[in-house]
Amino acid sequence: MGEIKKIIHRIYYNTLRFFLSILMRFYFRQWQVANYDKIPHKGPVLFAANHQNAFLDALTLLFAQPRNVYFLVRANIFEHPVARFWLESLRMLPIYRVRDGLRSVAKNDEIIDKSVDILSKGVDPLLVFAEGNHNLKRTLRPLQKGIARIAFATMEANNFEIDLVVVPVGLYYGRHTRFRSDMLINFGDPIYVKEYIPLYKENANKAYMKLVNDLYEKLDKVVLSIHPTEYYDQIENEWLHKRTPKHDMLEQFLEDKKLVEEISKRYEHEPVSIPDEAKAEPVPPTPSLIYRIVMFPVFLYGFINSYPSYMLLDLLIRKVVTDIHFYGSVKKASNLILAPLVFLLQTLILYFIIGS
Known part of the structure; x- marks a missing residue:
């Protein structure tokens, strides 16, 4: 029975991933992956990304490389049963913060153990948002020690013999909350955790800090960070x-x-x-006049078909979603449900009008 459940979950996950990949191509005007060759294609990989756009950040990495990724995301978004179902379906694991209460934070031990188990198998990578929170500002914030804790716990659980690699990931949005904006996933130079083991055995806290500081330097190279x-x-x-x-x-x-x-x-x-x-916003490159003339019929058809659902969705999100960091993520998730329903309704209307 357990094997059947795993097979059903695998089919469901792959189907969901396929539909999300199609939606991702529509959501972003331009999508680009840089320095893909820096990712190990097998073995344990711990991705460390900057965090600007709620769970949309997680989905971008899912489609930037072929392996199935587990994600650590903040626990409070799991509170609603429907949200929990979707998030768990996409292999997202809840990580608790101090503001969630001391009892909740104690649950992190279980999540860290699960993270160690995932990395120890060396099949699926794990993504951690190293800053520990999200913010639309283009600034790399101080990194949390949680990623170092997971890395060294994994090494210790495998007698320090596993070749665990931490890969920095820079996520760069043209405009965070806008539909049809641009997206860059930029992989940085990997960090080999084995190199920190001598220091870890001597002084664990120093090893934690060195790994976090080195990761910050490498992540800063692939992130647009405004300082002071x-x-x-x-x-x-x-x-x-x-x-x-x-x-x-x-x-x-x-x-x-x-x-x-x-x-x-x-x-x-x-x-x-x-x-x-x-004040201004990033402006995408302007297409040539000939291109705009040739593509205008396609634009007009898409506009007529999509604009009603887009406006309805935008209105609902602004009424319901209070955290602007979730706008892009909620738009994408809602489009997965709303767009097929709108297109089905349009098809039925045309069928009754023309009779075929």
Whole structure:
């Protein structure tokens, strides 16, 4: 009976992943994976990503590489039974925070044990959002020690003989909450946990801190991070005004990162304010006039078919979702349900009108 349940779950998971992959291609205008060759194709892998866009961040990694990934996400989003069903179906595991209560935090031991078991098998990778929280601001926040705890617990459970690798993952959105924006998944240089074992045996806390600090440095290279944070708005606004839109997302990221670093250095010494009315958002590259003319019929057809469901969904989300970090994630999940229903309704209406 247990084997049958596993087979059913595997079929369900693969089917859900297939439909989500199609939806992901529609949700993002452009989708790009960079430095894929830095990921080990087998063995235990612990992905460490920055966190800006709720559980949509997790889904991006699911489709950036072929292996089935487990995810550690904050526990409070599991409270609703329907949400719990969907999240568990996508192999998401709840991790508890201090604000969830001391009794809840104690449950983390069970989740960490499960994480160690997943990594020890070496079949499926595990993703941890190393900052421990999400924020739409383009700033890499201090990393939590939880990822180091999982890494060294896995090594210790396998007599320090397992070749565990921590891979930094930079997630870079054109516009976080907008439909048809751009997305870059940028893999960084891997960290081999075996190299930290001598220090771990000597002093576990020092090993924790060194691993976390090294991870921060590597993650910072694949994340657009605006510092100093006290001038965040000014630096972001100046960057948005000066940036040049590119078609290649990796090229865009590298140019944006260089520009932000140049502006940040100047703001450390000579902060200059930009009025609120001058605020801007990232602007995607403008298609050529010929391209827009040729593709206009396709755009018009898609607009007529999709706009009603898009507006209804946007209205519902703004009424129900109070945390803006969840906008993109909820839009994507809702589209999976709402879009087929709308298209089915349109088909039925056409059938009754034309009779075939």
